[in-house]
Amino acid sequence: MAASVLALTASLLTAPAQARTSEPRVVVDGLVGPLSLAVGSGHVYLTQNFSGQLSKVKRGTVRTVYQVPETGGLGGVATSRGRTYHLESDFSGETPTSHVVRTSWDGTRTVVSDDLWQHEIENNPDAGVSYGFVGLNPSCAAELGAWEEAAGSPPLSEYTGIVESNAYQLEVSGHRAYVADAAANAILEVDLRTGDISTAAVLPVFDITFTEELKAGLEASLPPEAAPLPDCLVGEDYVPESVPTDVAVDHRGRLYVTTLGGGAGEIVPLSRVYRIDRHGHATTVARGLHGATGLDRARDGHLVVAELFGGEVSVVRPGSWKARTLFTADSPADVALSGKRVYATTGAFGNGALVTYDLGRRR
Numbered sequence: 001m002a003a004s005v006l007a008l009t010a011s012l013l014t015a016p017a018q019a020r021t022s023e024p025r026v027v028v029d030g031l032v033g034p035l036s037l038a039v040g041s042g043h044v045y046l047t048q049n050f051s052g053q054l055s056k057v058k059r060g061t062v063r064t065v066y067q068v069p070e071t072g073g074l075g076g077v078a079t080s081r082g083r084t085y086h087l088e089s090d091f092s093g094e095t096p097t098s099h100v101v102r103t104s105w106d107g108t109r110t111v112v113s114d115d116l117w118q119h120e121i122e123n124n125p126d127a128g129v130s131y132g133f134v135g136l137n138p139s140c141a142a143e144l145g146a147w148e149e150a151a152g153s154p155p156l157s158e159y160t161g162i163v164e165s166n167a168y169q170l171e172v173s174g175h176r177a178y179v180a181d182a183a184a185n186a187i188l189e190v191d192l193r194t195g196d197i198s199t200a201a202v203l204p205v206f207d208i209t210f211t212e213e214l215k216a217g218l219e220a221s222l223p224p225e226a227a228p229l230p231d232c233l234v235g236e237d238y239v240p241e242s243v244p245t246d247v248a249v250d251h252r253g254r255l256y257v258t259t260l261g262g263g264a265g266e267i268v269p270l271s272r273v274y275r276i277d278r279h280g281h282a283t284t285v286a287r288g289l290h291g292a293t294g295l296d297r298a299r300d301g302h303l304v305v306a307e308l309f310g311g312e313v314s315v316v317r318p319g320s321w322k323a324r325t326l327f328t329a330d331s332p333a334d335v336a337l338s339g340k341r342v343y344a345t346t347g348a349f350g351n352g353a354l355v356t357y358d359l360g361r362r363r
Helices: 116-123 138-151 212-220
Strands: 025-031 034-039 044-048 053-058 061-067 072-080 083-090 097-103 109-111 130-133 167-173 176-181 186-191 197-202 237-239 244-249 255-259 271-276 282-289 292-297 303-307 312-316 323-328 334-338 341-346 352-358
Touching: 025 044, 025 053, 025 061, 034 334, 034 341, 034 352, 044 072, 044 083, 044 352, 053 072, 083 167, 097 116, 116 176, 116 197, 167 244, 176 244, 176 255, 186 244, 197 255, 255 282, 255 292, 271 292, 271 303, 282 303, 282 312, 282 323, 303 323, 303 334, 303 341
Parallel strands: 034 072, 072 167, 244 292, 292 334
Antiparallel strands: 025 352, 034 044, 044 053, 053 061, 072 083, 083 097, 097 109, 130 237, 167 176, 176 186, 186 197, 244 255, 255 271, 271 282, 292 303, 303 312, 312 323, 334 341, 341 352
């Protein structure tokens, strides 16, 4: 279940929550997997991840800024001081590599970070964190072990953080970039002057009760010939990986991070928003979100969240633990605020679109 991190399959999508909201306005559609966006001055940058394109939208027209090679991958995008930053991976070698890339106003591309994959190989920040089924009795543990061996599945028995990187999203603040690495289960800090990478925080984990719903959802993602999971797992404790998906920074340098909750979080609403102080200590700000993959923070402390698997863009007020629906949408992947306007990418698995929503229209 852990290795299905953002394996974003349309079959796991739930019906959008019902809410009394007005409709967002479509700026452009026909996008392919628009998983992230950033608002510039009079334009919007977005990533079309499934086609490997970094795109610029201006006055309703989409222009390709950069096309990654066939052996490459595209991550999140951010803007700062007239420059654009994005995450880019290369899978052509024996070991993948990934970096933060800066594009200047004249189109000059510069790699401004050390290798994020290499940081994971050398440090593995969540190496001491346990995931999977914990405390199984010997009989059930043996059943699960036999099932895993036959199915060749990702680990479900108790395991610690594996060496894997998926630089999914980033935010730039001053001379630093903060990267949400969805596979490392950590927020990485990049010094944009030197390229040095450090671990800002390892995201907290919590245990859940493995239910029939989770069992059915996981089995639905397996090949048709795979055997059902052992029935003894229902009712047992399971620790999903945190899977950080986005990060925002406030004026005090605190980080706000959305988490998915591993493969289980694609099936049931396990997503949380954490606030992380300068010492890496995390405090829960909101919980009960479904597939939170995009986040932005207003100056007054309101948080806007894209709930990919919940089918809505929601807002969390300061001091509240509960998200309230702004508007429903088909698989919204990311959000950004500009004044009183919310920008969002929707249709992550189909007809992708960039939409806007005026906060003054909220009922």
